[in-house]
Amino acid sequence: MSISSPPRPRQSTTTGYSKAAERKHRLAALDMKVSPYLFISPFFILFLIVGLFPLAYTAFVSVHDWNLIGGQGDFVGLKNFTDVLTQPRFYTALRNTFSIFLLSSVPQVLFAIIVAAILDQNIRAKTFWRMGVLLPYVVAPVAVSLIFSKLFADQSGMINEILGTFGVNPIRWHADPLASHVAIATMVNFRWTGYNTLIVLAAMQAIPRDVYEAAVIDGASRMRTFFSITIPMLRPTIIFVIITSTIGGLQIFDEPRLFDQAGQGGADRQWMTMTMYLYELGWGTQKSFGRASAVAWLLFLIILIIGAINFMITRRISSEGKR
Amino acid sequence: MSNLKQEPSIPQIRQTAGAGAARAAARKRKKSSGFGAERRPRWVTYTLLGAVLAISAYPMYYAVLLASSDAVTIAQTPIPSLIPQGNFFENVTRVLDADIKFWQAFFNSLLIAAITALSVVFFSTLAGFSFSKLRFKGRAGLLVFVIATMAVPTQLGVVPLFILMAELGWVGQLQAVIIPGMVTAFGVFWMTQYLESALPYELIEAARVDGCNLFRAFWSVALPAARPAATMLALFTFVASWTNFFWPFIVLGPANPTLPVSIQLLQSSFFKDQSLIMSGVVVATIPLVILFVFAGRQLVTGIMQGAVKG
Numbered sequence: 001m002s003i004s005s006p007p008r009p010r011q012s013t014t015t016g017y018s019k020a021a022e023r024k025h026r027l028a029a030l031d032m033k034v035s036p037y038l039f040i041s042p043f044f045i046l047f048l049i050v051g052l053f054p055l056a057y058t059a060f061v062s063v064h065d066w067n068l069i070g071g072q073g074d075f076v077g078l079k080n081f082t083d084v085l086t087q088p089r090f091y092t093a094l095r096n097t098f099s100i101f102l103l104s105s106v107p108q109v110l111f112a113i114i115v116a117a118i119l120d121q122n123i124r125a126k127t128f129w130r131m132g133v134l135l136p137y138v139v140a141p142v143a144v145s146l147i148f149s150k151l152f153a154d155q156s157g158m159i160n161e162i163l164g165t166f167g168v169n170p171i172r173w174h175a176d177p178l179a180s181h182v183a184i185a186t187m188v189n190f191r192w193t194g195y196n197t198l199i200v201l202a203a204m205q206a207i208p209r210d211v212y213e214a215a216v217i218d219g220a221s222r223m224r225t226f227f228s229i230t231i232p233m234l235r236p237t238i239i240f241v242i243i244t245s246t247i248g249g250l251q252i253f254d255e256p257r258l259f260d261q262a263g264q265g266g267a268d269r270q271w272m273t274m275t276m277y278l279y280e281l282g283w284g285t286q287k288s289f290g291r292a293s294a295v296a297w298l299l300f301l302i303i304l305i306i307g308a309i310n311f312m313i314t315r316r317i318s319s320e321g322k323r
Numbered sequence: 324m325s326n327l328k329q330e331p332s333i334p335q336i337r338q339t340a341g342a343g344a345a346r347a348a349a350r351k352r353k354k355s356s357g358f359g360a361e362r363r364p365r366w367v368t369y370t371l372l373g374a375v376l377a378i379s380a381y382p383m384y385y386a387v388l389l390a391s392s393d394a395v396t397i398a399q400t401p402i403p404s405l406i407p408q409g410n411f412f413e414n415v416t417r418v419l420d421a422d423i424k425f426w427q428a429f430f431n432s433l434l435i436a437a438i439t440a441l442s443v444v445f446f447s448t449l450a451g452f453s454f455s456k457l458r459f460k461g462r463a464g465l466l467v468f469v470i471a472t473m474a475v476p477t478q479l480g481v482v483p484l485f486i487l488m489a490e491l492g493w494v495g496q497l498q499a500v501i502i503p504g505m506v507t508a509f510g511v512f513w514m515t516q517y518l519e520s521a522l523p524y525e526l527i528e529a530a531r532v533d534g535c536n537l538f539r540a541f542w543s544v545a546l547p548a549a550r551p552a553a554t555m556l557a558l559f560t561f562v563a564s565w566t567n568f569f570w571p572f573i574v575l576g577p578a579n580p581t582l583p584v585s586i587q588l589l590q591s592s593f594f595k596d597q598s599l600i601m602s603g604v605v606v607a608t609i610p611l612v613i614l615f616v617f618a619g620r621q622l623v624t625g626i627m628q629g630a631v632k633g
Contacts, residue, residue: 043506140568
């Protein structure tokens with residue numbers, strides 16, 4: 001064929017051409033090979049430096065004498081851990097964190113399901129109502145906390161005043177540990193219930209309407225369809241909401257920090273959380289980064305354990321669903 | 324990738340009961356009457372919704388009421404009257420004059436939120452483009468890794484992160500807050516999800532045939548196609564940055580504060596004057612409320628789409 005045996009001069013030009021083409025081709029191949037990694041690298045580099053490394057380095061700091069101003073000191077082994085674990089405050093903080101977490105996560109999920117069920121009807125002005133429930137999300141936790149600490153004031157607070165008109169004695173929202181946890185959990189619930197409502201609502205709308213129709217034809221009441229169809233089909237979404245709220249909920253800081261003007265969690269540390277304790281150890285009077293790191297590491301372990309429990313429960317529930 | 328997507332209901336029906344059944348289902352869903360759940364609800368529903376709306380709006384309105392009042396009135400009347408009083412602007416002036424560096428904090432917050440939002444959108448879309456449309460070794464595993472990092476409580480690395488910032492001499496400097504937030508796992512996941520379905524592979528092929536390199540293809544094909552999801556991501560990032568407190572509080576402090584850091588100073592220095600504190604709260608929240616009025620619809624859509632996909 002003519003292509004296989006071209007005249008000599010012509011061939012030399014094609015060789016010149018193909019050299020340039022080959023370079024271009026090689027560049028393009030390199031582009032195809034390297035660029036995908038290059039494009040995803042910013043996330044991995046940043047996560048390594050500001051996420052993973054600090055978390056791992058926390059373990060290193062926690063076994064040293066380490067001062068905010070003085071810097072790294074001697075290796076002290078597990079002394080920071082034993083110091084922290086013998087402090088009654090550590091256990092107070094642990095109790096408070098779990099108490100606030102439970103008081104905020106459980107009602108939040110319940111309210112989100114109820115409000116989503118109300119929104120999941122053929123209502124007028126859908127977007128308006130949906131935006132209405134989301135409004136608290138744009139109010140900063142700091143602002144929420146300042147507003148609610150006034151609403152929940154022990155004396156001359158609006159909530160106690162309203163309760164008073166129903167004959168309820170004033171509740172010591174700041175002095176009483178459980179009451180303070182309820183007040184702080186209310187702030188968290190205020191800000192996040194609407195957000196979670198929309199997530200649940202989206203899941204409700206993904207349930208095929210025909211399933212309901214079949215149930216109605218079989219004579220099921222609205223209550224019955226809600227508990228036998230809606231709730232079971234929402235299971236993955238509810239698990240998702242619980243898991244995400246666990247990770248954030250156990251690290252709560254903003255709301256309790258600003259519940260009074262001192263910011264230390266009350267006179268008896270009755271609403272001091274683990275993260276507040278971490279802050280107090282590291283940046284408070286002690287300025288002990290070593291002990292702060294020990295607390296961080298302990299809290300990390302706690303979150304891991306809770307995460308594992310979550311995972312196991314989730315797996316059991318989902319395998320039950322399959323059966 | 325396919326397991327990340329949740330099938331909408333109609334395709335599901337199409338698979339299980341055939342196209343005819345799916346068409347019938349779609350018709351039924353559109354009809355407003357005929358089936359109980361689709362009927363217009365009665366006044367009970369609207370009363371309940373009104374109550375929910377009141378609960379979500381009242382605390383902010385309460386702040387406005389107190390901000391327009393004065394310390395004495397607030398102390399005397401625990402339940403404020405429903406109509407704002409006339410002292411708002413006077414109180415705001417006092418906030419601006421207070422020693423909390425209000426304007427500096429305002430512009431710091433604005434700068435940090437804007438840069439963070441732009442940067443998160445850029446790097447997340449870039450990574451999302453790569454994860455959703457390019458073929459490379461280890462792609463699936465790396466994406467799973469990105470998603471898994473969302474469950475890592477990185478706030479607990481705060482001590483070494485502070486040490487790192489101190490070593491760099493960045494304590495009290497805005498980059499100490501900006502740089503750690505420049506790209507997020509959520510953003511990468513979000514854009515991957517979106518581009519997966521919104522960007523036809525043929526468009527990238529066409530760009531490459533035209534001699535574009537991959538970055539060029541990203542810039543002129545993927546980025547424009549990603550705009551709706553990118554806008555939502557920018558909004559969420561902006562809100563998160565504007566309301567963030569813990570890390571700015573630690574690394575910036577009162578010397579070079581963001582708005583939340585500055586506003587909380589009011590509480591410790593003027594704790595007896597709630598009208599002043601609430602004025603600070605209102606002024607710091609107004610920008611986001613304005614943003615919400617214009618973009619709230621997109622925030623709603625964003626949360627609901629993310630929920631179904633995630």
